[in-house]
Amino acid sequence: xxxxxxxxxxxxxxxxxxxxxxxxxxxxxxxxxxxxxxxxxxxxxxxxxxxxxxxxxxxxxxxxxxxxxxxxxxxxxxxxxxxxxxxxxxxxxxxxxxxxxxxxxxxxxxxxxxxxxxxxx
Numbered sequence: 001x002x003x004x005x006x007x008x009x010x011x012x013x014x015x016x017x018x019x020x021x022x023x024x025x026x027x028x029x030x031x032x033x034x035x036x037x038x039x040x041x042x043x044x045x046x047x048x049x050x051x052x053x054x055x056x057x058x059x060x061x062x063x064x065x066x067x068x069x070x071x072x073x074x075x076x077x078x079x080x081x082x083x084x085x086x087x088x089x090x091x092x093x094x095x096x097x098x099x100x101x102x103x104x105x106x107x108x109x110x111x112x113x114x115x116x117x118x119x120x121x
Contacts, residue, residue, distance in 0.1 A: 006030065037074065063114045081114030
């Protein structure tokens with residue numbers, strides 16, 4: 001299921017679910033050559049950058065950003081407001097409003113931009 005007001009650019013692949021519906025919420029931006037695996041749940045206001053690969057059964061919560069060519073291992077959970085850096089390899093579950101980078105991806109700080117976007121002062 002694909003929600004409303006999404007921008008999905010060229011050569012994006014979105015696999016159908018095998019156990020549940022592959023879901024993309026509203027207001028997402030999915031850039032060229034991105035891949036979203038089967039049974040994923042992509043919530044509202046998520047950006048998936050060019051070349052990113054999202055493994056099957058992964059969940060990306062609202063207001064998160066997946067960087068250029070980043071890879072999420074299957075069954076990964078990206079909680080609200082996270083940023084996964086370019087070319088990172090992420091496996092597991094993130095903390096909310098946190099930035100991750102590297103191979104393997106490690107926590108590098110707080111994602112203040114997303115936190116302030118959702119809860120302005």
